Amino acid sequence: MSTARAIHRKGFLSRVGVLGALAALSTLDAHAQLALEVDELNFGFIKLTDMAPLAVAYERGFFEDEGLYVTLEPQANWKVLLDRVITGELDGAHMLAGQPIGATIGFGTEAHIVTAFSMDLNGNGITVSNEVWEAMKPYVPVGDDGLPVHPIKADYLRPVVEEFRAAGRPFNMAMVFPVSTHNYELRYWLAAGGIHPGYYAPSDITGQIGAEALLSVTPPPQMPATLEAGTIFGYSVGEPWNQQAVFKGIGVPVITDYEIWKNNPEKVFGVTAEWAEQNPNTHLAVVKALIRAAMWLDANDNANRPEAVEILARPEYVGADAAVIANSMTGTFEYERGDKRAVPDFNVFFRYFANYPYYSDAVWYLTQMRRWGQIPEQQTDAWYDATAREVYLPDVYLEAARLLIADGLASEADFPFGTDGYREPQNEFIDGIAYDGRQPNAYLEQFEIGLKGDDHATDAAALSAN
């Protein structure tokens, strides 16, 4: 980018900043402030576009409207982020939905983490290297317009993985964290196409027992560099790191998580249970500010998204080029270079009650942890429900919503008052299998690949090897 343009952009940004500040000042009076336990807070995030509610709440002055003085800090990776929340260096953070659940049940670092705010729906994709894309392309059906028909299933990747295995080359793929949405989505996609992604077991936490595709962890911003280096052949990650691969010409995104499971819950805002208990009013105030940010992001059919892109492109937030971030944030997604398609719901921050922490969402993550052996033993349906209730705090969310309605900043219809916390059974998965959060064990029985009943990872792998 030329310097002149860069400077121009900065000028524009500072004007936007001033306008934002003025807007924030004018709403001050309409606002009832809570008696805060603490008002100086440190929140962590990972450089991904779905941290947007945090950046927007800061830049638009929503935090300050609540009397909160928040510092936002990018973290090196998800493990560092979680550890710093647990030690109290961070008061809260942008987390993978699986992190509070995994931490609470003691997979990985054990700590009781809770969430009252689900940050977004969708927003991830799976990218493969150019080499793999060329190899799988002959198997991908082509439409009348000469372009590949989406969604692209892992069935077409299967012959490539078999070629690799026959040649003795390990087929390595990366995801961002063992309990990440990306891990479960990648596994779901691979398994739906008949490729075994491997099991976890207490004795072997690499998650590669019996694996045909070997999955390992790479921090999101390093994904493109690792793919380029040839260490991995594909990855599952949030934006802008799939679009970055397209722009750099190093890989091709083959599928978005929207196509794997339509409107899947993604990041959450996590705090320790202890913090939530000690600072109930501050917690409410934070959730209020985040709800307003989410509303702003989805207002008037994504009208504010271009401004959000400008904010996210600053080096202190996501920092990637605005053009790369805009590609997915403004309702489109570019697969192969030039094959840009409309995916209006690729990033959902507020619509479809996106922020409500549904118990059924937590249960889905628990079923995937069981499916892949992160939960080594069979659990009862009641256990799934009880664990979800330990981690997800919809009451805090609804309380914050009521306060916003009282402030005149939101309306009753924006929130799912009266739900029991379980969504209706969902069947918009890529393999057509229906999910009912009330019956997790019955749900697991439907999968061909994956642990069910009282299976154990080590036995199951031995069986499939025979």
Place this chain on the structure above:
Amino acid sequence: MQMMLNRAGTYLGLIGLGWFVPIVRMATGESPGEQMRQIWRQLGIPLLAITLFIAVWSQLAPRITTSLGAVPGPAAVWDEAMNLVADHREQRARREEFYARQEARNAELIAADPSADVRMREYTGKPSYFDQILTSLKTVFTGFVLATLIGVPLGIAGGLSPTINSAINPLVQIFKPVSPLAWLPIVTMVVSAVYVTDDPFFEKSFVNSAITVTLCSLWPALINTALGVASIDRDLINVGRVLKLGWWTKVRRIVLPSALPLIFTGLRLSLGVGWMVLIAAEMLAQNPGLGKFVWDEFQNGSSESLARILVAVFTIGLIGFLLDRVMLALQTTFTYSATR
């Protein structure tokens, strides 16, 4: 005049301005031919080398295309440096706005309830590039001071007593070559376990980075001090014995003055190692200094990232050079006055 010029020359040479002396000499009409040669050697050749370097760099850089675009040349790096300065100003303006908003809010709170507990909070925005440089300097000095406080006394003890020396020697040899990247995870875990307060005065990331710097920069100071103390003229020690000097007087009057040049050499090396290690430590410990700046830009992967990282590379180099010169100047000053 000659005397003055000679003395000034020593100091100017230290800060890289040695070429100033021949210019003054030429102005006073002292053997112009010899002075021209001096100027050429001290000013001309370095300038020529730098020009050549920049020329080669600007020729070669655009030919290497990475996935973040071509490697930036000197012009792009200069532009990005100017952008960082502009960004610093913008951050300062935003900070003012932040304080203004806060004051307005506090005034409102007091108006509503005169007994309200109001106070000013620190600015919550991001640190500018200059803030980050300052953080790095603070961290490296903290680590360096700790290293000096541990290394020099241990070195003196080791230099004076062969017993102590053979006791610490194997440990020194084992720990000396350890990379900061190996220390950091251990330091992080230990600090998390030991440094537990509700209202920490220092950020943990700062403590982690500073201690890592200490662990790596301790050794040159220790070894050189021990060497300096051990190689003191035996006659001096014997004189001290004849005069029946106490242990402390002996250290202060005889050991320190004689060993000072080597102690300073050790400290100079220590500070150099510390500065080098700091960048790696900050990257991993997320201490908001230059190391984190490089890391964050690498993660950003925008089309300006490489140029920004190069700005940091030059900043790190220049500051490292300045630190070394400051230590050298201190060394010259102290050892001169001490030997006289």
